[in-house]
Amino acid sequence: EIVLTQSPGTLSLSPGERATLSCRASQSIISNFLVWYQQKPGQAPRLLIYGASSRATGIPDRFSGSGSGTDFTLTISRLEPEDFALYYCHQFGTSPQTFGQGTRVEIK
Amino acid sequence: QVQLVQSGAEVKKPGASVKVSCKASGYTFNTFGFSWVRQAPGQGFEWMGWINAYNGKTNYAQKVQGRITMTTDTSTSTAYLELRSLRADDTAVYYCVRELEGPDYWGQGTLVTVSS
Numbered sequence: 001e002i003v004l005t006q007s008p009g010t011l012s013l014s015p016g017e018r019a020t021l022s023c024r025a026s027q028s029i030i031s032n033f034l035v036w037y038q039q040k041p042g043q044a045p046r047l048l049i050y051g052a053s054s055r056a057t058g059i060p061d062r063f064s065g066s067g068s069g070t071d072f073t074l075t076i077s078r079l080e081p082e083d084f085a086l087y088y089c090h091q092f093g094t095s096p097q098t099f100g101q102g103t104r105v106e107i108k
Numbered sequence: 109q110v111q112l113v114q115s116g117a118e119v120k121k122p123g124a125s126v127k128v129s130c131k132a133s134g135y136t137f138n139t140f141g142f143s144w145v146r147q148a149p150g151q152g153f154e155w156m157g158w159i160n161a162y163n164g165k166t167n168y169a170q171k172v173q174g175r176i177t178m179t180t181d182t183s184t185s186t187a188y189l190e191l192r193s194l195r196a197d198d199t200a201v202y203y204c205v206r207e208l209e210g211p212d213y214w215g216q217g218t219l220v221t222v223s224s
Contacts, residue, residue: 035210044203044214045153056212088153092210096169097143097155 002027004089006100012108019076021103023089028069033093036065036074039086039102048087049074079105110134112204112215119221120194128218130187130204137185138162141207144178144189146200147217154200158207159187194222 003026011019023034032052037045047056049065052072062077076083084107089100115129130142144156157168159178166178177190187204201217 033210044217046214047212050210050212090153090211092143092207095167097158099145099153099155101152 001096002029002091002094002098004091004098004100006087006089006103008103009101010104010106012106013079014108015079015081017079019074019079019083019105021074021076021087021105023067023072023074023100025070025072025091027094029072029091030093032068034067034072034089034091037088037090038083039088045088076105081107110206110213112206112213114202114204114215114218117219117221119223122195122222122224124194124222125190125192126194126220127188127190128202128204128220130189130215132185132187132206137180138182139208142178142180142187143205143207143211145203145205145214146198147203148197148200151200156189156202161187191220194220196222198222 005024007022034052036049038048039045048059048063053065064075066073084105086102086104088102111133113131118126120126138161141160143158145153147153156172159166161180168176175192179188199222201219203217204215205211206213
């Protein structure tokens with residue numbers, strides 16, 4: 001199975017700063033079938049990015065995704081208070097689908 | 109708007125079975141598939157399998173193969189997950205996830221607790 005490794009585990013930043021989250025795959029992800037989610041406590045994940053780089057409906061343009069093959073990045077250009085949360089990457093191109101272990105973005 | 113509403117929390121004894129439902133609305137049910145994903149307390153996500161809501165074709169994760177059945181009922185726009193021979197390590201929040209060209213909407217989650 002494809003192992004997704006997210007780094008860092010925790011990112012401590014202040015509002016207004018830039019966040020860069022990494023997701024590295026153990027093998028190439030087919031057709032960029034990679035998505036990013038945001039999850040807040042007690043809630044289901046919310047889709048942010050699909051196809052590695054396309055924003056989902058209603059997602060602010062401060063969120064952007066990039067990458068291909070085995071290396072992917074989620075960038076939040078200027079952190080807003082509501083952006084402090086957990087972020088996960090997820091590949092669905094190869095069965096079994098797999099998830100990264102998550103990156104926590106916390107207030108510094 | 110798209111909504112996936114799951115059934116309520118369950119408490120089961122080891123060896124029992126559980127069936128979780130996911131009622132969809134706001135779109136044409138059989139044009140999408142569903143994955144089921146679980147998240148154990150304080151842990152990451154584990155994909156359990158996928159079902160095509162149009163023809164019922166399934167693809168189950170090897171870890172739960174033999175204990176799992178996914179079905180859909182197009183008359184009620186509902187997807188179901190049944191897990192049998194429950195063990196303590198099946199304790200988790202179970203989510204249904206709509207999929208077409210990729211996952212997008214998630215249900216709110218159903219907590220299944222397995223305890224003697």
